[in-house]
Amino acid sequence: MDDSMGEQFDDSDLNITEEVAAPTTQDFGLDDINTSDTEALTASQVIELMESAWLNEKFSPEILPHKTEIVDCLLGQISYMEENLENLESNDFQKSLHQMETYRLRYLVTSYLRIRLEKIEMFNYEILKQEEVREEKNEESYLSAGELQFAKEYKENLEQHFDNVLSFWPGLPPDDWKKEYIKPNLHSFVFLKSKTEIEGVIIDDGNEEDGDLVDFKNGSQMIISYNSVSNLVKKGDVQLI
């Protein structure tokens, strides 16, 4: 498998209509979602951003910066729709379609939040430590306020349980175990699609001091180690797939 694996497909051959183009690859020019004003987006753009965040979170080994604004905005849309639906007759033709859509969107949001919770539990110590570092440096937190609270409680709860387990120990229970905790494998391999032209991505190939440099074309797809592209994922320049 090499760089030339892809071959450009000529649409004119097959008379492909526009509608088969996947809308997910569309670029809304919003490269920083955290600071952008989500109210200025249309609902369908919010859904696109949610889908993108969901897939990134699904495939990224580490937890990514939270997207609370998008989550809240979409949940607001769903609730509003659900309230309206209560006024419709249950046999209304449109009602079932609206319901179907709200179920799909609820799945999207809750799945996203569940994936994050799983990481928060699995990599609890590591994530809390990183959050502390970010706080000291005055950087934006990766966890939402609710997630951070949950993470802290999870930690306390687990420590309490392990202290109970080790209470047989003569004298104070050892807390050396707190120094060795589960970390995400940042070097694991991910698939991505580039959303823009990117030059000079450095590959960590575990061999030499300096890895190869690779350029991404807009729309090109790669398998690559996550730590080579983690900043691009967070910036929104590439989409994990």
Place this chain on the structure above:
Amino acid sequence: MFGEKAVELVKEVNRNKDSLSPYNTDLIEQVNKEICGLIEQNMEDANASIAGSSNTAAYIPTVNVRHLSVQRNLRCLLSYHHNRVRCLRNMRWEFGSLLPPEIKSNLSSSEAAWFSSYSTSLAKYMRSIGDDGGVNLGADMKPPKSLYIEVRCLLDYGKHQLGDGTVILLKKNTRYYLPRTDCEELIRLEIFEHLIN
């Protein structure tokens, strides 16, 4: 040999990855005893070495082996408990905050305390999501396929109120075609079986 019992614990938890076997109090006590014994012996040797002071070097290999055995035992012990916690966690998502009695009886008291705190934290977190009183992350676990699904009732459940207010009588071995949302919880509680055509 030191550490053999502790490895048994790890093997046990590895054999039952998706279910929670009874808390192995006996084996854990034996491991704890081994750890305490090793520590005591090391303390004795350390004291003797301080008192005698002439032959300290001769103690070092033995002390080291005991120390490593303690560490290995601790690691296995924590691995056993951590994996059980992970399993309990999955059960919280599967059954909700009330565990079936046959599972509950397999927990140690500390595990039961962990489970109840976890449930509380989780519920608190779910209430904090959005601007609107929270979101139940235990629902919408699968991508929706259609609004209605076919289910079979596995027991004589009796009256059950649906989301739209109608009340139906659920009988054992009867098939129903119901809105997906009304079924999710009953499927999880194994009152309904989802029939996939």
Place this chain on the structure above:
Amino acid sequence: MDPDVLEFLAEKQRVNIIPTINSNVIHLISGDVGPFRAGLPVQVPLWMAVNLKQQQKCKIQAPDWMDVDVLETIKDREKVSRNFIKMPSEHYMVEAKLLLSAAPDDIPRTDEIRTIIKDIWDMRMSKLRASVDSMMKESGSYAAVDNLTIMEINSIRPILPHALDQLYRLKKAARMHGSTQSQNTTTFNSRLTITPFKS
């Protein structure tokens, strides 16, 4: 990724239906759909098309590519190309499965379509296996996977990422072995479960 998640992703693709009912525009959160006029084609998301078809409220129009002649052309091009050609739909497998099972009466020559799509899939899978094989032999640390569709990518997950990860660890271990002394064996090490990778 579970098959139902793959379907979920594909279901937002848009297809043309011919409704048998009339209805005003539906203001979905994801955008407006309709109006529906009986007999006039209208574009809707795939999930809606399947749903309406189940309620017998529409006929589904196969996407342009879901046609024996078009697919034969794709198959021929896939056969002669060394690389993966771009498929007409990012979700061709799922779309075919959902549409052909929901609306076999609306789409002509469904059996032939199924067979050709299966042939294309098999051809691409065997190319993919060969690519993976050579990537492992060259012990590459990245690769372009242009034009592979989501389902095809999913078929080599997790095996390819795992294999590459193992390869990376071996390389790293070999380098460490050359440069450092044996590890300090007395440090307390109680990783709680098998750690994916320790940096």
